Amino acid sequence: MTGKHLNLILCGAGPAADAVVLIRLAQEQSWTVTVTATQAALSFIDTAELERLSGNPVRTDYGVAPGTERQVRPVNALIIAPATYNTINKLALGIADTYVLTSVAEIVGRRVPTVIVPFVNAALAARRPFVSAVESLRQEGIAVVLGQASSWLPHQPGTGHSQQTRFPWEAALKHLD
Secondary structure, three states, X not given: OOOEXXXXXXXXXXXHHHOHHHHHHHHHOOEEEEEEEOOHXXXXXXXXXXXXXXXOOOEXXXXXXXXXXXXOOOOOEEEEEEEOHHHHHHHHHOOOOOHHXXXXXXXXXXXXXXXXXXXXXXXXXXXXXXXXXXXXHHHOOOEEOOEHHHOEOOEOOOOHXXXXXXXXXXXXXXXXX
């Protein structure tokens, strides 16, 4: 298989419902896309729509449906968006206790260009574990789209729903360039 292949990791946060935005933008830039979702993300996304649009099944665990051959594609880029507080902290600490975290840890370890776009509130983002996690991930060469330079800041507690439509899907792709 030739071309650019993007793996999109969706976490359980409101903007995950709008992941079609990123898939369409990526396809316009000649990316093929596969989606991997955390268990928490499943309540936010329309799995059938994401599979239709991407042309690939949404992965959530290690299993493969009976009678289906596991298809492994080389990944040219990884975007984790919306990334939650838990996912960011676990990834920075090297915790791989789920299919998603194990997959991400391996892809990052192969030095595949990776972009993380957090969706956290300001109270969580102010915690030292989160600040340390973001610093650690950046030191590892991962682009974390957060802060004044990126114009994407944590939202105030209790306002996540109203901030969902502002989620910077475009910024994730720009950071891959």
